[in-house]
Amino acid sequence: MATIQRVADLAGVSTATVSRALAGKATVSASTRKRVTDAARELGYVASATASSLASGRTRNVGMVMPFLSSWYYASVLKGTHRALADAGYDLTLYHLEDTVRHPERRQRLFEEFLQRKRVDAFIAVSLELTDEELSRIHDLKKPMVGLGGPLAGVTTLSIDDRAVAELATAHLTSLGHRRVALIGGAEEPNPDFHMAAHRRQGYEDALAEVGIDADAALRVEADFTLQGGYEATLQILGDPRRRPTAIFAASDEMAIGAILAARGLGLRIPEDLSVVGIDGHELGQFFELTTVDQHPVQQGRLAAEALLAELGPDAAGAEHADLDLPYDLRVRRSTAVPAARARD
Amino acid sequence: MATIQRVADLAGVSTATVSRALAGKATVSASTRKRVTDAARELGYVASATASSLASGRTRNVGMVMPFLSSWYYASVLKGTHRALADAGYDLTLYHLEDTVRHPERRQRLFEEFLQRKRVDAFIAVSLELTDEELSRIHDLKKPMVGLGGPLAGVTTLSIDDRAVAELATAHLTSLGHRRVALIGGAEEPNPDFHMAAHRRQGYEDALAEVGIDADAALRVEADFTLQGGYEATLQILGDPRRRPTAIFAASDEMAIGAILAARGLGLRIPEDLSVVGIDGHELGQFFELTTVDQHPVQQGRLAAEALLAELGPDAAGAEHADLDLPYDLRVRRSTAVPAARARD
């Protein structure tokens, strides 16, 4: 393979000049730059990332740490991050923090070995809760880090206002006239630090309070954010003759789709007999005509990358860790409508 | 951060000995090895990937090139590959070859810049069709490469026998007694080299031929492998009074799920009025009780990684490019059954 030396020979300059010319440094004359770029093109020269990294201290590679890969949300975030990094000339090295419970040694190895190799300039952590020790190991690396969606001490974090999102989804229902609105929420127990499920429940309750309704505990079911979980929760809610909601707010689109399927299975029409709203902007939402609050996961991934690139840039403003709010949009489709007259009172 | 020099100082040996001891080379005495590993642990030393790569010529990093990220199949493959690589101490750098049609410059940049950086020891290419020029650029890199699911000249390829998979799925239906079996296939036009859609159609026709049936073109519809595509295709098939299949074989699980939803929407019962079988082993298959031929995508990713690691290993058998068949299993659930008596003749 072509080395910088061969390019230098062909162009009749030193390797230092080749390096400067290809890096776009201003201190190279136009004619020299042309000779160098021509020589590089002729030889098909691309600088070795490994040698460049060792010499410069910059790898032009970002590590992305994710707890899941094969779910739509995480895959979408990954896609957005990858695209933004690639456009900036950065590579992305993936670290999958999987199955922490059954394989604690994998998690340990990630923090004690993989992340310590200095293969990357910076990290993006998605939906990650880190122990104090893990956080301190990352801080010791002195690499910029951006957290997406998780509360991470001492790093720039992008997160969505879960309470406001849930309030918007629920207020959409109450504004249509719904008064008996069920909640399929996430479990609040296993991840008490994470607060996402609790915030979404709070937003739901706030929206109800705005129209003078006390949240009814009988209209609240917990599920696991999956389609099947939403399906089963909905059977519980709709099957109980004492509950009779006219609408369901599900804390994720997959659960909302499960709710639609369960309602259909019981012979109910959507939205005539039951309105359903979710959160996410899932790709299947269009097919199921699901009204949702879109949190734009691809864009989230891109914003995380851009925040990180800003910290890596030449004019990085040091360690001022911003906390940014992620955008969201209510997307009304046909799964929600005014409640049927017989149910409205 | 700790360097090898500091470990050497603490252990009272040379950096050469530290390197050998930590690499597990046999030529280090037990007592020296212990002093070195103790010193390394005390300092939290992990060798810089960048320096190690430059000196040794091995990066311990594999590049994974994928045309999609945010679909279940590809995300599952990625998961399997990542896990196998991580267990072997390798990192995974992701190259997403997206949207080739609208952004040809991204594809070009991948082959001319990103893959040329020598950041990885080897590549895995998933479902990739490469032009001759792209293939020759990769061959010029002289890095091992494994192709998963695509026909790639001159590299080890793992692929599934699409004809046999489709034949198995269809024969499952005919063995139950179905004689009017519709096919929701993939479009064969855009990727004529790829043959996957054509092979699956061939398997379908072979299975029918085994029971003396000529495939009826009126029972064949093309779709795009998505749930919505399967839904719409099924409406066409079931809505035509002249067709009347008792079973549908869909060339992907997502299309099969779309078929189930379309049939339900028309008031048909699964499997009493219509049997449906798919291909994939999609995570939603269980929820929809879908009979399918599972192609084990996570395992496919793992097998690709293992094939590549074998080529990277010390006893790599040179360039003998095997072509391996991937395993698959018929997974019978409740979406298929004997056809109703009235339809059986």
Add this chain to the structure above:
DNA sequence: CTGAAAGCGCTTACAG
């Protein structure tokens, strides 16, 4: 079994 030294292929002060 261990060390001194060369070298991997770049980048970047420093000097001119």
Add this chain to the structure above:
DNA sequence: CTGAAAGCGCTTACAG
């Protein structure tokens, strides 16, 4: 604007 030279932090023949 350009070059000679040092150095990034390792690995690995080579010599003993």
